[in-house]
Amino acid sequence: MIEHLLSTADLSRDDAVLILDTAGEMENLTDRSVKKLPALRGRTVVNLFFEDSTRTRISFEAAAKRLSADVINFSAKGSSVSKGESLKDTALTLQAMGADAVVIRHGASGAPMRLASAGWIDGAVVNAGDGTHEHPTQALLDAYTIRRHLCGGSGDLAGLRVTIVGDVLHSRVARSNAWLLHTLGAQVTLVAPPTLVPVGVDSWPVTVSYDLDTVLPETDAVMMLRVQAERMNADFFPSTREYSRRYGLDAQRAALLPQRSIIMHPGPMVRGMEISDDIADSDRAVILEQVSNGVSVRMAVLYLLVGGSREGAGETS
Numbered sequence: 424m425i426e427h428l429l430s431t432a433d434l435s436r437d438d439a440v441l442i443l444d445t446a447g448e449m450e451n452l453t454d455r456s457v458k459k460l461p462a463l464r465g466r467t468v469v470n471l472f473f474e475d476s477t478r479t480r481i482s483f484e485a486a487a488k489r490l491s492a493d494v495i496n497f498s499a500k501g502s503s504v505s506k507g508e509s510l511k512d513t514a515l516t517l518q519a520m521g522a523d524a525v526v527i528r529h530g531a532s533g534a535p536m537r538l539a540s541a542g543w544i545d546g547a548v549v550n551a552g553d554g555t556h557e558h559p560t561q562a563l564l565d566a567y568t569i570r571r572h573l574c575g576g577s578g579d580l581a582g583l584r585v586t587i588v589g590d591v592l593h594s595r596v597a598r599s600n601a602w603l604l605h606t607l608g609a610q611v612t613l614v615a616p617p618t619l620v621p622v623g624v625d626s627w628p629v630t631v632s633y634d635l636d637t638v639l640p641e642t643d644a645v646m647m648l649r650v651q652a653e654r655m656n657a658d659f660f661p662s663t664r665e666y667s668r669r670y671g672l673d674a675q676r677a678a679l680l681p682q683r684s685i686i687m688h689p690g691p692m693v694r695g696m697e698i699s700d701d702i703a704d705s706d707r708a709v710i711l712e713q714v715s716n717g718v719s720v721r722m723a724v725l726y727l728l729v730g731g732s733r734e735g736a737g738e739t740s
């Protein structure tokens with residue numbers, strides 16, 4: 424197993440399947456009335472969030488607590504970071520407090536990598552989203568959700584067709600998913616306006632299309648992305664209406680999907696823009712399941728990076 428989780432491009436097929444299988448065990452255990460496992464008792468997990476987050480932060484906190492870790496939540500707002508303290512000094516402070524794992528979300532692509540490689544902390548570093556770069560645990564929970572629905576909950580995703588739609592340029596979710604889904608054997612198609620396709624996409628293991636209607640009938644799972652207005656410094660499309668007309672998922676478009684395919688979104692959704700209300704709330708949407716699966720997947724990641732042997736996973740306290 425890897426030492427830190429920084430990027431899905433670092434994960435072998437075996438590591439990825441081990442994380443998904445372990446998440447399956449975690450899910451079975453959290454279905455019990457006593458949800459806590461003793462696996463990380465006495466260990467400290469720090470959640471270091473320099474950027475806003477709802478789902479990811481709460482999910483990591485729930486995951487660490489279910490494994491009985493001590494959890495310290497640090498958000499840059501209200502901390503000495505707003506007084507100009509550097510990432511290095513923040514990291515050294517955490518090290519002095521004895522962090523066994525640091526879960527970091529940062530606006531700068533590469534910040535988790537810096538934390539892991541600079542030697543400032545001894546513990547495992549988990550990337551919870553860095554700039555427009557990667558968001559590996561989101562991709563893992565997406566893969567877990569797809570596997571559960573379309574592959575009977577085991578093995579890899581060989582032969583499945585996954586379509587990722589929208590603001591790929593600014594999306595760390597799209598990047599992490601492209602690599603992980605490819606490693607797990609799925610075929611990935613990106614659909615976006617030409618202005619929101621990243622330069623260098625030719626080196627990604629994906630196919631690119633600009634026409635959603637032709638791709639949907641050949642899709643097993645469609646993943647809608649939020650348009651990341653906060654990362655845009657220019658106009659990337661003429662209007663919200665025009666964007667929705669070409670790249671939004673509404674009932675008429677969703678009818679083009681094969682019967683058993685699923686509809687996903689990492690959240691937060693901009694309802695009415697990339698996804699219509701009725702589709703977001705429909706039976707085919709697995710968006711809330713993605714959120715619940717996030718806790719099991721993050722438990723698995725923390726357990727495998729910090730907790731040691733897999734055998735202990737079966738114990739309950």
Ligand code: NCD
Nearest residue numbers: 478479552558649689690691
């Ligand atoms: C994503 C993120 O923060 O990258 N959300 C999440 O973690 N669930 C996607 C987004 O913000 O659009």
